[in-house]
Amino acid sequence: MxxxxxxxxxxxxxxxxxxxxxxxxxxxxxxxxxxxxxxxxxxxxxxxxxxxxxxxxxxxxxxxxxxxxxxxxxxxxxxxxxxxxxxxxxxxxxxYLLKHCSKEEYILHNDLRHVEVPYLQSLPVPQRRTLELIKAVKVSVRPLGTKYEGSQKWEGTIVTESGKKLTTTITDPVFVRKLDLGYRPKNPCLVTVSLSMPWRPDDWRGEGDPCWKLIAGVVELPEEHQQNIESKNDLDDLPF
Structure with missing residues (x-):
């Protein structure tokens, strides 16, 4: 089994x-x-x-x-x-997920929209992070005017508590569908940022193949959590 x-x-x-x-x-x-x-x-x-x-x-x-x-x-x-x-x-x-949010200085290794493969390969394997959960104090979005999988293609900008910013493509289909219907996040969000497989645009001038940062998952924090988030020390155990 x-x-x-x-x-x-x-x-x-x-x-x-x-x-x-x-x-x-x-x-x-x-x-x-x-x-x-x-x-x-x-x-x-x-x-x-x-x-x-x-x-x-x-x-x-x-x-x-x-x-x-x-x-x-x-x-x-x-x-x-x-x-x-x-x-x-x-x-x-x-x-429950707040304690799992990244405490790294940058959103996935640097303040760029991409990470080059040779840089990742230069790191010890445990440090080759290609997924990260970010607490975004602000999330803004804009449509890109193209279609993908029957939906509008959207770009998002997230801002962390320390002021780090990332603007990139949103690949969360549920979040995109909600955006298509007029939803806009008002509260801080938990955002999963993922690196794509290597993709080199025609105008790429870098030395190594780039992996692009993507907004792969978005969960808006309920409003009631905003009032207590700083003072709450213990979170509930997993609901098994």
């Missing part, structure tokens, strides 16, 4: 015509990106859907995973999906 890993889903984002599924383990808060044996590791509908529905952000998923996975030469979080049924076994609150 394959090993089952419990994962808090923090990204179910577009990856070509399929999805990238990623999150943190319920035990150690370790990042995992679920990858298939397809060339770029994308997860198909047949692999990921549970009872005909998509895994949602904040869901606790039980997924058959191997102990290792392809790193594509620069990633550290990948585990290969194994045959077997995915299950939804619970859900966490947005407030």
């Amino acid at each position: 394959p090993s089952v890993t419990r994962l808090i889903c923090l990204a179910n984002s577009w990856k070509h015509s399929d999805r990238c599924i990623a999150g943190i383990t319920t035990i150690k808060g370790q990042w995992i990106r679920v990858v298939s044996d397809l060339p770029d590791g994308r997860i198909t509908k047949e692999m990921r859907q549970i009872g005909g529905t998509e895994p949602a952000l904040l869901d606790i998923l039980a997924i058959p995973l191997a102990k290792t996975g392809p790193d594509y030469g620069f990633e550290s979080e990948n585990l290969s999906v194994l045959p077997g049924k995915w299950e939804r076994v619970g859900q966490v609150t947005p407030a």
Whole structure:
């Protein structure tokens, strides 16, 4: 029987015509990106859907995973999906995730929109971070005027508590659908930032292939949490 890993889903984002599924383990808060044996590791509908529905952000998923996975030469979080049924076994609150927000100086390694592969390869494997949960005190969005997967393509700008800013493409399909319908976030948000597979634009002048930072998951913090966020010391345990 394959090993089952419990994962808090923090990204179910577009990856070509399929999805990238990623999150943190319920035990150690370790990042995992679920990858298939397809060339770029994308997860198909047949692999990921549970009872005909998509895994949602904040869901606790039980997924058959191997102990290792392809790193594509620069990633550290990948585990290969194994045959077997995915299950939804619970859900966490947005407030539970606050303790897992990044405390790094930059949003994924630098203050640029990309990270070059040679830089990632120069780091020890555990430091090759390609996923990060950011507490954004401000999130603004704008439509780009093009369509993707039947939806408007959107760009978002996030600002951290320390003033770091990132403007990049939004690949969270649920968030994009809400934006299409007129929703705009008013409160601080928890934002999953992910690095893309390497992609070199025609006008690229850098030395190494760039991986682009993407807004892969967005969860708005409920208003009631804003009033107590600084004073609350202990968060509820996982709701198993």
